[in-house]
Amino acid sequence: MLPVPNRFALVTGRAEGETPLTAFDAALLDAGVANVNLIKVSSILPPHAQPLAELVLPPGALVPIAYGRLVSAEPGTRIAAAVAVGRDEPGRFGMIMEHTAYASASEVEATIRRMVEESFTIRGGRPREILVRSVEHVVERCGCVFAGCVLWYGG
Amino acid sequence: MLPVPNRFALVTGRAEGETPLTAFDAALLDAGVANVNLIKVSSILPPHAQPLAELVLPPGALVPIAYGRLVSAEPGTRIAAAVAVGRDEPGRFGMIMEHTAYASASEVEATIRRMVEESFTIRGGRPREILVRSVEHVVERCGCVFAGCVLWYGG
Amino acid sequence: MLPVPNRFALVTGRAEGETPLTAFDAALLDAGVANVNLIKVSSILPPHAQPLAELVLPPGALVPIAYGRLVSAEPGTRIAAAVAVGRDEPGRFGMIMEHTAYASASEVEATIRRMVEESFTIRGGRPREILVRSVEHVVERCGCVFAGCVLWYGG
Numbered sequence: 001m002l003p004v005p006n007r008f009a010l011v012t013g014r015a016e017g018e019t020p021l022t023a024f025d026a027a028l029l030d031a032g033v034a035n036v037n038l039i040k041v042s043s044i045l046p047p048h049a050q051p052l053a054e055l056v057l058p059p060g061a062l063v064p065i066a067y068g069r070l071v072s073a074e075p076g077t078r079i080a081a082a083v084a085v086g087r088d089e090p091g092r093f094g095m096i097m098e099h100t101a102y103a104s105a106s107e108v109e110a111t112i113r114r115m116v117e118e119s120f121t122i123r124g125g126r127p128r129e130i131l132v133r134s135v136e137h138v139v140e141r142c143g144c145v146f147a148g149c150v151l152w153y154g155g
Numbered sequence: 156m157l158p159v160p161n162r163f164a165l166v167t168g169r170a171e172g173e174t175p176l177t178a179f180d181a182a183l184l185d186a187g188v189a190n191v192n193l194i195k196v197s198s199i200l201p202p203h204a205q206p207l208a209e210l211v212l213p214p215g216a217l218v219p220i221a222y223g224r225l226v227s228a229e230p231g232t233r234i235a236a237a238v239a240v241g242r243d244e245p246g247r248f249g250m251i252m253e254h255t256a257y258a259s260a261s262e263v264e265a266t267i268r269r270m271v272e273e274s275f276t277i278r279g280g281r282p283r284e285i286l287v288r289s290v291e292h293v294v295e296r297c298g299c300v301f302a303g304c305v306l307w308y309g310g
Numbered sequence: 311m312l313p314v315p316n317r318f319a320l321v322t323g324r325a326e327g328e329t330p331l332t333a334f335d336a337a338l339l340d341a342g343v344a345n346v347n348l349i350k351v352s353s354i355l356p357p358h359a360q361p362l363a364e365l366v367l368p369p370g371a372l373v374p375i376a377y378g379r380l381v382s383a384e385p386g387t388r389i390a391a392a393v394a395v396g397r398d399e400p401g402r403f404g405m406i407m408e409h410t411a412y413a414s415a416s417e418v419e420a421t422i423r424r425m426v427e428e429s430f431t432i433r434g435g436r437p438r439e440i441l442v443r444s445v446e447h448v449v450e451r452c453g454c455v456f457a458g459c460v461l462w463y464g465g
Contacts, residue, residue: 047214049215122172158372199369
């Protein structure tokens with residue numbers, strides 16, 4: 001089987017670009033995950049996974065990540081992205097949620113906390129700890145917000 | 156290279172939720188694949204891959220899967236999903252197809268059998284065996300159907 | 311961590327099909343990547359990655375790939391896809407871009423060269439070498455163009 005990640009990092013980014021693709025690429029740069037090959041996954045924190053103090057990814061590496069992004073080309077529009085990790089007991093797996101909206105950072109944070117709680121409710125549990133990171137951006141020309149949870153490996 | 160899967164399992168699920176995301180998560184729970192990191196792939200059954208009698212996935216594992224899903228928030232609507240695996244000779248690779256529609260389970264099963272046959276025709280072959288699993292659901296509030304082929308590993 | 315690819319191959323394909331899915335499958339066959347499990351990645355060429363003289367993929371393998379595709383069911387429509395790899399210095403990572411449009415091959419090639427240059431500009435560099443492959447197709451009934459960069463492994 002593929003190796004199960006045992007580290008994670010919550011990352012966010014925001015940027016302007018000439019085009020949606022450029023803006024997204026620049027937001028990935030801002031988040032520190034632009035120079036790798038992102039593999040989108042749905043979205044469980046492995047048991048015992050520990051947060052990374054510093055995220056150092058080899059260029060070109062295959063990097064599992066759960067993420068959300070939002071691009072807007074409407075000047076003046078406020079856009080936001082959030083990512084959250086919820087865990088109940090040490091040693092159990094956790095839930096990862098991503099959310100983006102035409103909203104403020106505090107609004108997407110409120111929403112994502114509810115989403116994490118719902119995902120535990122459906123599994124008959126309750127999160128004891130929720131980590132959240134969010135970002136907001138007011139579009140100038142073509143803007144992008146990005147929030148993700150990198151799943152990674154460490155010894 | 157990444158390890159080639161040698162086991163597979165056809166899985167289906169259906170569920171109601173508060174939101175499309177919750178409904179999808181609940182359908183994954185119903186299918187037995189909610190607590191892992193799904194990696195979507197397009198969609199070949201490796202040669203010699205054997206069906207799993209029992210699907211046991213470590214929480215948080217990276218799990219290759221070909222899948223389809225359909226969410227509807229129209230009460231009373233019938234939705235269905237099917238997954239199929241076709242093989243011709245033992246030892247050759249097989250074809251995996253997924254299909255979802257506003258239809259009954261028997262309708263998506265008929266469609267997916269044709270899809271598997273077409274995929275063999277295009278490769279100059281003919282399936283000797285087609286395995287199909289399907290699920291249908293009448294939406295109450297916000298419903299989701301899900302069908303997939305997990306690619307996995309066994310000794 | 312997952313093994314970092316050290317080989318790459320630019321591939322293109324075009325085909326007609328009965329349905330969009332069949333056309334896509336046939337375009338993958340034309341490109342030589344139909345009988346594997348494609349894992350879509352965003353899109354960095356690992357340092358020191360070398361081009362493959364011949365692309366031989368084991369059936370059912372998990373194959374990281376950055377790709378674009380376009381399907382049209384409008385007879386007479388011209389569609390095109392291009393993939394490009396840009397590198398500056400030997401030993402540094404490179405940028406992979408994909409692009410599809412209702413256009414000719416030469417038009418998507420021009421666009422993708424600009425995209426590669428922009429992706430270097432944003433990183434404060436300049437590509438010394440850009441490899442491009444493109445394909446165009448005039449739709450008969452239901453046509454598909456496909457262009458991708460396979461990331462692979464070699465000794």
